[in-house]
Amino acid sequence: MQTGENEQALRKIIDFTRLLSIAILIIHFYLSCYPAFQILGLTKPVVNHILLPLSKMEVFAKVLYVKLAALILLMISLVGSKGKKDESIKASRIFIYCTVGSITYFISTLFLTIHCPATTIAILYVGVTIIGYMLILSGVSLLFRMLKINLGKDIFNRENESFPQEERLLENEYSINLPAVYNLKGKSRNSWINIINPFRGTLIGGSPGSGKSYFVIRHFITQHIQKGFTMLVYDFKYDDLSKIVYNALLRYAHLFPVKPNQYIINLEKIMHRANPLEPHTMIDITDAIDSSRTIMLGLNREWIKKQGDFFVESPINFITAIMWFLKKYENGRYCTLPHVIELAQVDYEDLFEVLLQEPEIEVLINPFVSAWQNEAYEQLEGQIASAKISLARLSSPQLYYVLSGNDFSLDINNPDEPKVVCLANNPQKSQVYGAVLSLYINRINKLVNRKNQQKCSMIFDEFPTIYFNGIDSLIATARSNKVAVTLAVQDYSQLKKDYGREQAEVILNIVGNIIVGQVTGDTAKQLSERFGKINQEKESISINSQDTSISKSTQLDYAVPASKIASLSSGEFVGMVADDPDNKIPLKTFHNEIQNDHDAIRKEESSYLPIPLIRNIDPAEILINYQQIKDDIKAIIATVLAKTRIG
Incomplete structure (x- = not known):
């Protein structure tokens, strides 16, 4: 004592x-x-x-x-x-x-x-x-x-904030495994990022240049194709990811039970054609409502935060009515987005008379007919003009040609006819193209999330540039149907801006796997809290005129502080993985540097074959198709009106 x-x-x-x-x-x-x-x-x-x-x-x-x-x-x-x-x-x-x-x-x-x-x-x-x-x-x-003080030795507290990470390679038929190196108490150790359950959703984040595509997404593509996944890839900067997909498919297509085909929807340089409004895939009117909502909110991103407003829901109902009319007319022969666009431009008098011939959409079209009959033209214009103006932006011969064709069906994970589909965008035209590609994604989502289909991987680069209605529902329910969803974003604030705070929070909180590079602000804070705290040693010293007191203690502090997430280098990632009952992972959190074999990747890329030219189209053929769609609408109006007036 x-x-x-x-x-x-x-x-x-x-x-x-x-x-x-x-x-x-x-x-x-x-x-x-x-x-x-x-x-x-x-x-x-x-x-x-x-x-x-x-x-x-x-x-x-x-x-x-x-x-x-x-x-x-x-x-x-x-x-x-x-x-x-x-x-x-x-x-x-x-x-x-x-x-x-x-x-x-x-x-x-x-x-x-x-x-x-x-x-x-x-x-x-x-x-x-x-x-x-x-x-x-x-x-x-x-x-x-002599007082040996180590307080200034580890200025940035790197050793104290290090923690054990998963060093085992855990593989299964669905996993993505990324080799990495991490620091533990000043010593470098090898580790693995084992995403053994990609069906619980994966969020990849990081500011531009943090290495999302090079260190992470490319491995998701190659490893999933190698393991026999059908695939949908949204390629924001075509052909960065599409080229990887094409060459991976050349290399591993023989591993599939049925050899898959690759299809590319490119609205600028026409490759393949597909109709996102295939009539046989639209079972009931709710499918038309979803498609209408997707295309309208994709064209007017500010409407996402105003869903429920009168002047937002009215255009959606208007386009829904047109879609369902075309679906029912002559067994959906003219049920394409270009026909919807052209039909929406018809004069109100003829248009309403035509639409009223379909009993299922009468309840949708009645408010517009009532406004027209009561001569409330300002209200009518407010309800419909925004839809017509938005859709007019899509009135392009090239878009019409791609959207009215039928090279392949959108059930990409059909075991009898597996497909790997790439959706190509152009950053300079992303607002218009993004809305159309959002419609493709919406329709594919409806078809892949079904029982007894082939395992499927859906990868979205720069996810906020498209509008995916029901992404949270897909992540929550597609696990049992073997659909793996991977979302790449730059920052949580970007997701909030384009999807609204509530939807952004749902997406961030519902995904089971997170891999994040350098991010700042609220994103870094939320992730730091998600990764939790670890026991860290603290040392303090007190010196007075008579004695010196040194005290050491431990306290819980953030394993990966927000400031550290904000200063990550390219290729350095933090995150957390999800496990399943058959493969428990006790060490889920990681902070490491993913190890790419740069020489091997350079060698592989130098041997990549370019994506071949799918079709050589005569511009005249595109214009003929464009004019044909306009003539189809005129013929529909004339035929229906003639029957109505004769009757």
Whole structure:
């Protein structure tokens, strides 16, 4: 116990031990330099009577024994001594004192062998030995008072914030495995990012240049194709990902039970054609409502946050009515988006008369008919004009040609006819193209999320540039249908801007796997909280005029602080993976650097084959198709009106 009595007793023992060391040294001086003491008249019979018998002790038999005994007692006394700690004491100073002192202390024995007057020998021997003794005393005292502070050693707290990560390679028939290197207490160790359950959804984040595509997405594509996944890839900057898909398919297509075909929807450079409004895939009117909502919100992104408003829902209902009319008319022969666009441009009088011939959409079209009949033209324009203006942006011969064809069906995970589909966008025209591609995604989503289909991977690069109605529902329900959804975003704020706060929060919180590079602000804070806290060592020092106090403790702190996420290098990622009952992962959180074999990737890319030209289209053919769609609508109007008026 730290009581005053105990401290005083310890002090007395220390002082006595040091006094004993000095006493042994003094006795040794008296015995070894006795002739000099006689000459100087410093000998006394009483002292001789006491000390001369001591000379027969083993410790005084040799000079070396005496000096070692005195030195050992000195060390013992210093070990138990207390002194004020001082961080200014340098190790070099202690080393010099101890080294010089030890040499001087032991080499002074040579003076006892020289031929000089006894007094001279005694003065030299005693003086040099005392100097050495004092230097040793000073050096060792400084050693026990030296304060070794490590508080500034790890300035950025990297070692303290490191934690064990998964070092096992865990594979299954669905997994994506990324090799990585991480730091644990200053040591570099190999690890793996094991996404063994991609069906729980994966979010890939990171600012531009953080390495999302190069370090992560390319491996999702190649590994999933290698494992027999059908695939939908949204390629925002065509053909960055499409080229990887094409060459991976050339390499691994033989591993599929049924060899898949690759299809590319490119609205700028026409490759394949597909009708996102295939009539046989639209089972009931709710499918038309979803498609209408997708295309309208894709064209007017600000409407996403205003869903439910009168002037947002009215255009959606209007387009839904047109879609369902075309689906029902002649068994959906004209059910394409270009026909919807052209039909929406028809004069109200003829259009309403035509649409009213379909009983299922009467409830949708009645508010517009009522406004027209009551001559509420301003209200009618407000309800419909926004739809017509938005759709007019899609009135392009090339878009019409792609959207009205039927090269393949959109059930990409059909086991009998598996497909790998790439949707190509252009960043310079992303607002218009993104709306059309959103419609393709919406329709594919409806078809892939079914029972007894082939496993499917849906990868969306720059996800906020499209509008995916029901993405949260897909992630939540598609797990049992073996649909893996991967979303790549730059930042949570970007997701909030394009999808609204509520939808963005749902997406962020519903995904099971997260891989994030450098991000800042709210994104970094939310992720830091999600990754949780670890036990970290804390050290503090208090120095006052009498004593120095050092305290060490542990406390829970963030494993990956927001500031660290904001300063990640390219290729460095943090995140968390999800497991399943058959493959438990105790260490889910990671902070590491993904290891790409750069030379191998460069070699592989240099051998990539370019995506072949699918079709060589005559511009005249595109214009003929464009005009044909317009003529189809005129014919529909004329036919329906004729039947109505005759009836």
